[in-house]
Amino acid sequence: MARQTVFSGIQPTGNIHIGNYLGALRNWVALQAEYDCIYCVVDLHAITVPQDPATFPADRHDAAKVLLAMGVDPTRSLLYYQSRVPQHAELSWILSTIASTGQLSRMTQFKDKADKAGSNLGLYAYPVLMAADILLFRADAVPVGEDQKQHLELTRDLAERFNARFGPEFPLPEPIIPKTGARIMSLQDPANKMSKSDPDPESRILILDDAATIQRRVKRAVTDSGGEVRYDWAAKPGISNLMEMYGLFTGASMDQIEADFGGGGYGRFKGAVAEAIIAGLAPMQQAYRALDDAEVDRLLEEGAAVARERAEPLQQAVRRRVGLAV
Numbered sequence: 001m002a003r004q005t006v007f008s009g010i011q012p013t014g015n016i017h018i019g020n021y022l023g024a025l026r027n028w029v030a031l032q033a034e035y036d037c038i039y040c041v042v043d044l045h046a047i048t049v050p051q052d053p054a055t056f057p058a059d060r061h062d063a064a065k066v067l068l069a070m071g072v073d074p075t076r077s078l079l080y081y082q083s084r085v086p087q088h089a090e091l092s093w094i095l096s097t098i099a100s101t102g103q104l105s106r107m108t109q110f111k112d113k114a115d116k117a118g119s120n121l122g123l124y125a126y127p128v129l130m131a132a133d134i135l136l137f138r139a140d141a142v143p144v145g146e147d148q149k150q151h152l153e154l155t156r157d158l159a160e161r162f163n164a165r166f167g168p169e170f171p172l173p174e175p176i177i178p179k180t181g182a183r184i185m186s187l188q189d190p191a192n193k194m195s196k197s198d199p200d201p202e203s204r205i206l207i208l209d210d211a212a213t214i215q216r217r218v219k220r221a222v223t224d225s226g227g228e229v230r231y232d233w234a235a236k237p238g239i240s241n242l243m244e245m246y247g248l249f250t251g252a253s254m255d256q257i258e259a260d261f262g263g264g265g266y267g268r269f270k271g272a273v274a275e276a277i278i279a280g281l282a283p284m285q286q287a288y289r290a291l292d293d294a295e296v297d298r299l300l301e302e303g304a305a306v307a308r309e310r311a312e313p314l315q316q317a318v319r320r321r322v323g324l325a326v
């Protein structure tokens, strides 16, 4: 049987953090063993909030570099910048003609971002472009964090609607969301997710942060009253968040962490969390430093060329369905 296709994307909107890694990127790397994987730095999504044209190319390059350093392997998977493959935008337009404006108005990410940054048509249409990314390659599965679940549902709705109207073209993609780590919370406010765009840098740990920064941020992480290390999101969200991070970096279960650190106070546990994160990120940081910038550019352009060739017959099938083919 042919291997199933996996597609996912990340916005080059700031530095990649451990929430991105534990929620999604860790799966990107692991899935390469079994699936035909396509990974995309979604620069067209990123410009739905204002980016500085002078620094954006460097941000985009850096996002690609971090992905390579984490283990996205261009000899096994496709990796490219979204804007270099024009079929994404073309399919997005076609899907926009069957997308419901009512459903788009209900997307929580749109509501959040429109409240903060003001709205524009691109921000509103953002989930349609995401659906186009996924459906362009007929992806079967999409590794993402919890916050993207609603967008995946919209993608499936659009695929179903297209298939009903124009004939069976798209499989319905399944989200791959991890059981733990799907929603890593801010270190400063465990009620909000860790995010690249949070104005407070103390709220997150970046993949490239040095040991002293990691130690400081974990030490200052907001924790709950009482000194007991117990996995309980309702009563102890700050500690539960740190426990998930520790568990994911070391392989320890929540029960095991409670047995090892339960009564030892927060200080000892936080020290161990920081050490686990530092050790977990070290190989990525080493790999990042070893990458050659010109080689990274070359790999991304090569990925885009292969993606364009692969996308074209698939997109031609869509044009045929809609009555746009010559």
Ligand code: ATP
Residues within 6 Å of the ligand: 009, 010, 011, 012, 013, 019, 020, 021, 022, 023, 024, 025, 143, 144, 145, 146, 147, 148, 181, 182, 183, 184, 185, 193, 194, 195, 196, 197, 198
């Ligand atoms: P922004 O704050 O600019 O929206 P972000 O930090 O949410 O950025 P994205 O580029 O939107 O990052 O997301 C990349 C991937 O990381 C997505 O699959 C997303 O679901 C996942 N992700 C983002 N934040 C978290 C988090 N706090 N915990 C787990 N997964 C996350």
Ligand code: LTN
Residues within 6 Å of the ligand: 007, 008, 009, 010, 011, 042, 045, 129, 130, 133, 134, 142, 143, 144, 148, 151
């Ligand atoms: N919307 C996603 C990024 C994204 C994506 C995709 C994820 C764009 N296209 C396709 C999975 C599949 C985000 O904000 N994290």
